[in-house]
Amino acid sequence: MQAADKLVGMVVALVAFAVVIGAILLVVHLLERRGARRVAWWFIGPTLLLIAVGLVYPALRTVWRSLYDAAGTSFIGLGNYTDIFTSGEQLVVLRNTVLWVLVTPFVATVVGLIYAILVDGAKGEAAAKALIFLPMAISFVGASIIWKFMYEYRFYDPAVENNPNQIGFINQIIVWLGGTPQNFLLNSPWNNFFLIAVMIWIQAGFAMTILSAAIKAIPSEITEAARLDGVSSLQLFRFVTVPSIRPTLIVVLTTIAIGCLKVFDIVRTMTAGRYGTSVVANEFYTQSFSAGNQGLGAALAVLLFVLVVPIIVYNVHHLRKASR
Amino acid sequence: MSAVQIDTATVDGPVTPGGGRETTAAAARRRLSKPWASLFAVVLAVLWTIPTLGLLVTSFRPATDINNSGWWTVLTNPNFTLENYETVLSSDSSQSLAPSIINSVVITIPAVVLPMFLATLAAYAFAWMNFRGRNVLFIAVFALQVVPIQVTLIPLLSLYVDIDIAGTFWAVWLSHTMFGLPLAVFLLHNFMQEIPGELIEAARVDGAGHVTIFFRLMLPMLKPAIAALGIYQFLWVWNDLLVALTFAGSSRDLAPMTVALLNLTGTRGSQWFLLSAGAFVSIIIPAIVFLSLQRYFVRGLLAGSVKG
Structure with missing residues (x-):
């Protein structure tokens, strides 16, 4: 992969991120105009989702995995x-x-x-x-x-x-x-x-x-x-x-x-x-x-x-x- | 040591060179028979500097010289070259580290921007919005800082394989974002709470929505805090080895400088002409950021000490 391609890819990713977040905030803005009060979840939603997927779920799976053998096929308790x-x-x-x-x-x-x-x-x-x-x-x-x-x-x-x-x-x-x-x-x-x-x-x-x-x-x-x-x-x-x-x-x-x-x-x-x-x-x-x-x-x-x-x-x- | 005696002559307290009153440490230092104290400090400073200096000097020596004589021999036999840096930075050499430098940049920028922005949004909600479960969720986010990333790596890796982003920059960006969020949310929340509530109330009364307040009021006022945290996250990502090794592997298309350097230490003995120059290229960028923004960073150091 060429350096230019990578940099372009990075910029595309940043723009994509900005578009997604921008869309979410636009929705919230419009909701608020119509008098919606409960918009907090839109603000914390992305963070909570990422933390749940990236930290909580993997941590639980690792704890579970630690009770299995090397191949992950048989349960060996605290072995x-x-x-x-x-x-x-x-x-x-x-x-x-x-x-x-x-x-x-x-x-x-x-x-x-x-x-x-x-x-x-x-x-x-x-x-x-x-x-x-x-x-x-x-x-x-x-x-x-x-x-x-x-x-x-x-x-x-x-x-x-x-x-x-x-x-x-x-x-x-x-x-x-x-x-x-x-x-x-x-x-x-x-x-x-x-x-x-x-x-x-x-x-x-x-x-x-x-x-x-x-x-x-x-x-x-x-x-x-x-x-x-x-x-x-x-x-x-x-x-x-x-x-x-x-x-x-x-x-x-x-x-x-x-x-x-x-x-x-x-x-x-x-x-x-x-x-x-x-x-x-x-x-x-x-x-x-x-x-x-x-x-x-x-x-x-x-x-x-x-x-x-x-x-x-x-x-x-x-x-x-x-x-x- | 003379310090054990009670020295009445100093009771009046001579003034320090700076002109202000002495601190305890200054007093202690002065009484620790000064020449010895100074000598000791100098010895420590030299000890701490020599290793870096040695490799820095080495990076400017020809490859054959590096392997045949110590770097200290440049004092009697100076022989310098920029060849090592040319090799490391050139775009067409097979030994070039240029791709990994680009990878480091490509990894670092989104891995700082994404978590910082998401964390600012979340911190705002936690600080200034009322919703059910706010406190419980905030404590949960705070507590998750203690999770060592080792615990998450393998399940995340298989998750990335499932959704087909394993072996792309997305895997690295997302991982750094996830790992960076808890600390960033927690610290930004603390900063936000220090903003007077009347300001937000006034804006609300004027009919401003949360989105408006967030962009017009919060972001400008939080600039220093976001900068401090951004530097912390930048250094964290730039210097990271574990996340990069797990999600980017050793591929030339993805691996950042830390991984490239690690691979150089393993193969065929150590190629010091590449390692020394490569190491300094990887050091110089954070060092510049660090020294120019040291004031912000020191403040963030203690805060970051909680990170798991």
Whole structure:
């Protein structure tokens, strides 16, 4: 298909959409002229229809599907769920997911918080923040490519004189320090941490931005009163800054945790889940689309749903507090 | 660390460079023996920048150089070329990513316009119209934000096969629209409620219908909110991998940049000359949008954190 055809197709689709919506609104307008009062359904109808067809119905079908075997022919009850919690392969997936959810939010938030404090009010604050913030603007796929290049490994034999040059920066640093280059993405379980590093790299900017705004919102009277009492900076941090931004801290932590539960792009791009790095969201994709086990895939998707909901509920609760 | 001691000399509170009063963080930073704090901040900033810089430099190096020496060697042996970008952007090379760039654009524009417009309509009804079941429906829409899209993919795919739009842009557009609606309706509804009710009442009294009010009153007043959400949806769709992979697959006719780049990482080792240039082409467009409209986006970040 030629580029021009695609663009024309897009414009046609947009025009078609405009015509349909325009027709609906014209009908509503005419109805209103004749004195009709109940026109709300015309406004929410398209949205409700799309949500029902695109979210509700598929979700219910997936729950149902998760109770069937790989081929979808025989009902096996909770068999797929037992699989997730008993088979060795799936337990690795669960372990990795737990690792992601525990490590990433904590490290990203600590880095973001320290950085926000260090550059607060400093010269060039905006530029300094932009540097950390920039990874947020990069797609997960782009970020993964950037880091895959950092981890790039060229075969290295310590017994040989002429080894090829390392082109990955981290391995080159190891060489400069006199060490042996590593194939970072291959060695389980440590490779999980190298994948997690990518997410930390992205999310620290998010944490920094949100926390920085919260820190700036602390009333200066409180700070000054504390200072008049002669507290040290560490005490100030511990007893004034952290309690003041606590609701925001929780929102940041939980938001990153949700992102980690659903992390797919990074794992897909870095390793495609091989070498013991798969996580629930990636395993869902693998089982559904390449391993041909849609029953297990559906169960993994439902598991994801079940894991995400409590965190989101908790998050919404604190978001309300934080925005007050 | 000196910070542990009580430093009475600072009680008077020196003024920050900006001239205003200090924030807690500024005070903490100042007392954390300043040179170390600055050094630490610089180290973090460098750490965070090097990976991107490395790939950026690489994208301007000849393919043979990329595979034989690290990008840092350009400091001693500078050798740059635009060839990688020419390959990626040219329309006739087999290694070109141009089709996927077009696909990204073709996917993104309707996938932003459709949900934004439908959501604005629905949000208006939820905010300013009275009808039966309004609250229940609104709570349902709000709650549906938590549904992870993984749960919906396979049934949707078979649905698209049934109605014969699988493997077309429609499948991708519709999916992004469906997934984007709950959050957009919820946020726009909140913005709409902030508009004073007297305005709408006055318009109603003057005999204006809802359609008139929607176009004449609501759309102009909601421009900033719609812009903020539009940027969010734009970044979401442009950077999306999962929806594209599921509904567009790897076909050259449909696959956006994210999918094309993913495929490049898998095949025959990594072709870094293509990957590096391709990655930066895919990054530069959202980066421009993002940096120029950062103010709007940051506001939307927290709001979007609820999305499932």
